[in-house]
Amino acid sequence: MFVSVRELKMSSFDPENHSTPSPTAEKLIQYLATLSATLAAVTAGNYLGWSSPALPLYNQKDTLTLVDDEQSWVGSLLPLGALVGAIPAGWIADKVGRKKAILMIGVPYLICWFIIGFAPSPLWLFVARFFAGAAIGATTVVVPLYVSEIAEPAIRGTLGALFQLQITIGISLGYLTGLIKNLKWIAVTSALTPAALLLVFLFMPETPVWLIGQDRRDDAERAMERLRGKSYPFPQELAQLESNRKSQRMQKASFAELKNHKRAVLISFGLMILQQLSGINAVIFYAEELFKAEGSALSPTACTGIMGVAQVFATCVSMLLIDKAGRRILLMTSSSVMGLCLIAVALHFYFQSGVQSTGIPWAPLIFLTIYVIMFAIGFGPVPWIMVNEVSPTNVVGTIGSAAAMLNWSLAFAVTKIFINMKLVIGLPLSFGMFALICLTGTIFIAAIIPETKGKTREEIQMKLHRIRKMETKNDTVANDQTTL
Known part of the structure; x- marks a missing residue:
């Protein structure tokens, strides 16, 4: 539903009287949560960089035979899959939460590496690249959203830039795996990153913004305390989030809402x-x-x-x-x-x-x-x-x-x-x-x-x-x- 300018004014605090967040707020957990979430971005970059060293290894002994047209599909199916994966990503993140959505992304990331490494035919390779692309598309929606919602304003830009950094690191790792010169071991090595994502991110908090939107005030308070530290005045920030939620009349949003x-x-x-x-x-x-x-x-x-x-x-x-x-x-x-x-x-x-x-x-x-x-x-x-x-x-x-x-x-x-x-x-x-x-x-x-x-x-x-x-x-x- 549309939020009028009048409603936004009435729900707003006075920025001149707004107390600045404590400079002693603990930031370690925010960095750890961002680093673990952006392991999905490392995996995305790895998939993007994989084709450069891997495609020349096909058409050799004990590998699949790929003609030029099939190799072009191996590359182009990734952005096509990303386009499809981006469509429901925001809706899923709103439904199940940012944390669960990122964990869901890690599953196809992990499975697709093994399909790529041990694909019995080009068709299996195409399917894996498409679904890996779908996971990449979802990553570009959900991970920046998660990082934006857990970060305090003073470091939100720095944490947000970690997403792009992790993608570039993933691309570089994709190039480096070419030194292995074996398609199966390239895939197994690359699968370590999504495996780490599923293991480490499981222990990270959900975003307080989403929890407030679900009327889970107590859970939001615990998440905020963990993200900011006990000395941080997080009740004030939570009150502001609740005020925003009421003024914006949180509900299921569709594309017509845009x-x-x-x-x-x-x-x-x-x-x-x-x-x-x-x-x-x-x-x-x-x-x-x-x-x-x-x-x-x-x-x-x-x-x-x-x-x-x-x-x-x-x-x-x-x-x-x-x-x-x-x-x-x-x-x-x-x-x-x-x-x-x-x-x-x-x-x-x-x-x-x-x-x-x-x-x-x-x-x-x-x-x-x-x-x-x-x-x-x-x-x-x-x-x-x-x-x-x-x-x-x-x-x-x-x-x-x-x-x-x-x-x-x-x-x-x-x-x-x-x-x-x-x-x-x-x-x-x-x-x-x-x-x-x-x-x-x-x-x-x-x-x-x-x-x-x-x-x-x-x-x-x-x-x-x-x-x-x-x-x-x-x-x-x-x-x-x-x-x-």
Whole structure:
């Protein structure tokens, strides 16, 4: 049901009188819960990186025979599965809870590794990749939601950035498993991560936000005390969550409900569109081919390895900056620099394809590496964080699912279309189009995206509805006088 601006005002506390959470609040359990939940993200990255070292091992002795078309399906079924898995993920998380939903995701993750490792036919391999993709799609919805709801505002951005970091670590691990040179042992080794997820995350708390939504006040209090520590003034935070729940009239939310939260939807969908149409998947998936086709100072494998390592370190930098610099400035810096890098790459490919081949050999490596670094700092982690920060509690699962569906649809489209773009309009114009989208994104962010750093959910909703502090205070006083 739509929450009017008047209702939001009446339920809001005065931010000027809101006591700041105790700086001595215990944060260890919040980090441990986030690290254990994001083991699902490590597994997702592992599945994404697996195809690079594993596909060349097929068509050998004691392995399956895969023709080129079958190998392409092995790769493309993952984003298709992710699209399907994202659809019910938010609804399931609202029904059974965030914790149970993440544990449910771990089961197909674990089973699919063994099917992949011991698949008797290509059909079994296809099925496993599809269901693993479905688990990845659900992961991108539920895990950021869980992290957002357990984290106190002061470290919410840092914990949220762990999701993207764990994905990049998982991709790197996927590349490293190729050193084993045995498909069965690659699968068994990779299965250790979802096994650890199921074992460790079982002992983590449910989110107080979901428990309050289920009228489980005592359970929410115990979860909050465990997450924040006994010295933290969590009764005040719980009272605020209960106030939010009443004002938002918690109920089963459908996709039709999204029309009542237009600004949250615009921000969430806009960031997902910009993230995928920035060309990141075209660069990541076809990096070796790009370096091989257009020439570079190092071997394609070395260039791709440098980009992968740079992405991991850049995500670590994002974790340090996101709660200090803020989400908005990271997004604007990321989109601007990415756009400029893509322009430089487009110019290199343009001159490289000329008669005199005047391109600079180091240009692809330098500018694509900077591009990937800036993506990891801003456009990679921040959109997933902001989807859960700007969405009201009663529709956060629905908006998260819809945003993930959009994200994976565009990921599949860009991955599939890029090869045709390269053949039809050429690399210079293809990267020029991606650059234009990135620079347009800077304008969108400057005009639409609010800063959510260090703000509570209620303060963010007040800002989205453009409710001024004085307005809220005056309405509260007027209401008190009327009551008297």
